[in-house]
Amino acid sequence: xxxxxxxxxxxxxxxxxxxxxxxxxxxxxxxxxxxxxxxxxxxxxxxxxxxxxxxxxxxxxxxxxxxxxxxxxxxxxxxxxxxxxxxxxxxxxxxxxxxxxxxxxxxxxxxxxxxxxxxxxxxxxxxxxxxxxxxxxxxxxxxxxxxxxxxxxxxxxxxxxxxxxxxxxxxxxxxxxxxxxxxxxxxxxxxxxxxxxxxxxxxxxxxxxxxxxxxxxxxxxxxxxxxxxxxxxxxxxxxxxxxxxxxxxxxxxxxxxxxxxxxxxxxxxxxxxxxxxxxxxxxxxxxxxxxxxxxxxxxxxxxxxxxxxxxxxxxxxxxxxxxxxxxxxxxxxxxxxxxxxxxxxxxxxxxxxxxxxxxxxxxxxxxxxxxxxxxxxxxxxxxxxxxxxxxxxxxxxxxxxxxxxxxxxxxx
Amino acid sequence: xxxxxxxxxxxxxxxxxxxxxxxxxxxxxxxxxxxxxxxxxxxxxxxxxxxxxxxxxxxxxxxxxxxxxxxxxxxxxxxxxxxxxxxxxxxxxxxxxxxxxxxxxxxxxxxxxxxxxxxxxxxxxxxxxxxxxxxxxxxxxxxxxxxxxxxxxxxxxxxxxxxxxxxxxxxxxxxxxxxxxxxxxxxxxxxxxxxxxxxxxxxxxxxxxxxxxxxxxxxxxxxxxxxxxxxxxxxxxxxx
Ligand SMILES: Nc1ncnc2c1ncn2[C@@H]1O[C@H](COP(=O)(O)OP(=O)(O)O)[C@@H](O)[C@H]1O
Ligand SMILES: [Mg+2]
Numbered sequence: 001x002x003x004x005x006x007x008x009x010x011x012x013x014x015x016x017x018x019x020x021x022x023x024x025x026x027x028x029x030x031x032x033x034x035x036x037x038x039x040x041x042x043x044x045x046x047x048x049x050x051x052x053x054x055x056x057x058x059x060x061x062x063x064x065x066x067x068x069x070x071x072x073x074x075x076x077x078x079x080x081x082x083x084x085x086x087x088x089x090x091x092x093x094x095x096x097x098x099x100x101x102x103x104x105x106x107x108x109x110x111x112x113x114x115x116x117x118x119x120x121x122x123x124x125x126x127x128x129x130x131x132x133x134x135x136x137x138x139x140x141x142x143x144x145x146x147x148x149x150x151x152x153x154x155x156x157x158x159x160x161x162x163x164x165x166x167x168x169x170x171x172x173x174x175x176x177x178x179x180x181x182x183x184x185x186x187x188x189x190x191x192x193x194x195x196x197x198x199x200x201x202x203x204x205x206x207x208x209x210x211x212x213x214x215x216x217x218x219x220x221x222x223x224x225x226x227x228x229x230x231x232x233x234x235x236x237x238x239x240x241x242x243x244x245x246x247x248x249x250x251x252x253x254x255x256x257x258x259x260x261x262x263x264x265x266x267x268x269x270x271x272x273x274x275x276x277x278x279x280x281x282x283x284x285x286x287x288x289x290x291x292x293x294x295x296x297x298x299x300x301x302x303x304x305x306x307x308x309x310x311x312x313x314x315x316x317x318x319x320x321x322x323x324x325x326x327x328x329x330x331x332x333x334x335x336x337x338x339x340x341x342x343x344x345x346x347x348x349x350x351x352x353x354x355x356x357x358x359x360x361x362x363x364x365x366x367x368x369x370x371x372x373x374x375x376x377x378x379x380x381x382x383x384x385x386x387x388x389x390x391x392x393x394x395x396x397x398x399x400x401x402x403x404x405x406x407x408x409x410x411x412x
Numbered sequence: 413x414x415x416x417x418x419x420x421x422x423x424x425x426x427x428x429x430x431x432x433x434x435x436x437x438x439x440x441x442x443x444x445x446x447x448x449x450x451x452x453x454x455x456x457x458x459x460x461x462x463x464x465x466x467x468x469x470x471x472x473x474x475x476x477x478x479x480x481x482x483x484x485x486x487x488x489x490x491x492x493x494x495x496x497x498x499x500x501x502x503x504x505x506x507x508x509x510x511x512x513x514x515x516x517x518x519x520x521x522x523x524x525x526x527x528x529x530x531x532x533x534x535x536x537x538x539x540x541x542x543x544x545x546x547x548x549x550x551x552x553x554x555x556x557x558x559x560x561x562x563x564x565x566x567x568x569x570x571x572x573x574x575x576x577x578x579x580x581x582x583x584x585x586x587x588x589x590x591x592x593x594x595x596x597x598x599x600x601x602x603x604x605x606x607x608x609x610x611x612x613x614x615x616x617x618x619x620x621x622x623x624x625x626x627x628x629x630x631x632x633x634x635x636x637x638x639x640x641x642x643x644x645x646x647x648x649x650x651x652x
Contacts, residue, residue: 012516016511016512312507313509319495321492321495321496324489324492404469406468406469409468409503
């Protein structure tokens with residue numbers, strides 16, 4: 001039989017058994033679509049989490065007050081007031097940390113703000129103008145406050161878009177005043193819409209000089225973080241060592257166990273998060289594997305039943321002169337067509353669903369989610385369901401084709 | 413050289429649990445151009461014998477020479493070729509592809525032949541015409557009456573111009589008028605076109621359209637006689 005006629009025969013075979021063909025395709029579609037969907041969402045979640053880290057440069061080092069939490073029972077906040085102005089001064093000295101490029105203290109907390117009759121609960125960051133480069137946060141209107149403002153404890157503020165919208169609606173906000181803790185702050189800059197950056201949502205934030213925040217808003221003399229940028233990635237380890245040594249010296253600490261601060265690098269954070277994301281990925285892969293097995297069993301059943309039911313047809317074809325390989329080719333091609341169609345529809349369905357979900361996540365939940373197409377999952381899904389389709393499409397056909405035509409024809 | 417020659421042919425069905433001996437050693441030969449009727453009571457082994465002769469099943473013991481060659485010496489593909497090109501089989505239960513038209517059913521053996529595709533439709537239409545079904549060519553086989561289905565099966569058996577046509581009680585499921593038409597076609601194929609015909613029937617009148625009658629009983633040949641003057645139906649009906 002020519003290949004052209006093999007294809008025609010296979011196609012007619014599928015058409016003659018239309019409902020079973022559709023069921024098989026459906027089984028494959030569900031298996032493949034489930035895997036694509038699950039893996040695409042998994043990749044999206046990973047990218048979302050990793051994107052958070054990348055919001056801050058890889059050369060960033062964060063000094064955190066308190067003892068480094070080693071387990072859930074540790075009271076990490078016990079020594080939370082340990083980082084003070086003198087630590088900042090010591091770190092700034094070139095001879096202490098020669099590889100330090102920039103340094104910025106950070107204080108933060110929630111408080112309410114008001115303008116005329118509108119009030120809004122925002123997150124207040126006390127920082128220096130360096131926050132612009134460290135968090136990659138340029139202003140959209142106006143400008144940042146200056147080092148001068150930091151020294152003079154000026155009451156000026158840069159606000160996020162959400163703050164602006166809630167307090168001012170569509171009217172002009174730049175140059176206007178908002179009240180925080182009973183004190184008037186003049187708006188000098190407005191941030192563009194940014195979404196989540198490094199787990200902070202700057203859309204809901206107000207940035208003020210850290211001195212102002214310490215004295216007039218939080219009433220504290222310490223910092224919540226000190227953020228340092230190393231000269232380049234190669235000097236991170238050295239910078240961390242110098243920072244640790246410098247602060248220990250200022251705090252008169254001789255044994256590491258007594259440290260009342262700890263130093264985190266973006267690399268630490270990334271590795272900690274990658275543990276989380278790899279657990280997530282393993283979990284999703286397990287879910288995907290289960291859906292593939294379930295889909296596979298479905299395909300297996302339908303294929304076994306539908307091909308076995310056609311034993312009589314196989315007997316007839318043999319009686320009319322079909323060779324063993326004619327029969328095998330026909331059922332192989334039928335299985336290839338079924339799994340091919342099912343696989344393509346499955347990929348399209350899974351990818352479309354994942355895409356729709358990514359649209360919902362970005363537009364409705366305002367996550368910086370990006371749709372990704374998991375090529376490996378597509379190959380895996382296609383491969384496994386295709387293989388199952390082929391094996392269970394051909395195996396019963398092979399058994400039937402080996403029988404004598406009469407034996408096959410007698411099959412009901 | 414006889415076209416078909418069997419010696420001490422036996423068949424034992426064996427489903428792995430029970431062995432059912434059906435043919436206990438039959439011997440005969442059939443020359444090219446003969447029209448043989450095989451008769452015998454139900455269960456005597458007629459169909460079994462026809463399946464063995466038609467390469468549709470394997471015999472247990474004895475020998476079967478087809479065209480002078482031992483049947484066991486043919487390879488799988490050669491057997492497929494013989495079934496396709498040299499033998500035509502008409503089953504009592506028609507065995508048409510359901511979801512296919514008359515034309516598609518008759519074309520089916522051509523698909524497995526080495527006849528070029530350009531001739532398929534001509535050959536199929538000619539075969540359909542010879543059984544008087546030209547007006548049903550594009551009908552689905554499920555839309556046909558029993559007699560028409562059996563005629564489609566005959567057309568399918570004819571389409572590759574086989575040397576031998578086997579017919580297993582082709583009139584068994586038909587009324588006497590349709591049955592008469594089927595026998596008339598077979599007789600014409602034998603007398604006018606020289607096909608060898610081997611027909612199973614349990615009706616003496618039908619059998620007497622053949623030139624020779626082999627009677628089987630309990631898996632053995634009971635008698636083998638020539639018919640002095642075969643009946644001719646000529647559009648008439650089979651009288652039972
Ligand atoms: N596949 C089979 N397995 C076991 N016994 C069978 C099988 N096919 C037929 N038989 C038995 O062989 C005997 C002859 O059957 P068959 O050749 O169909 O008889 P006939 O066509 O003369 O009525 C019957 O007893 C039948 O039950
Ligand atoms: Mg019978």
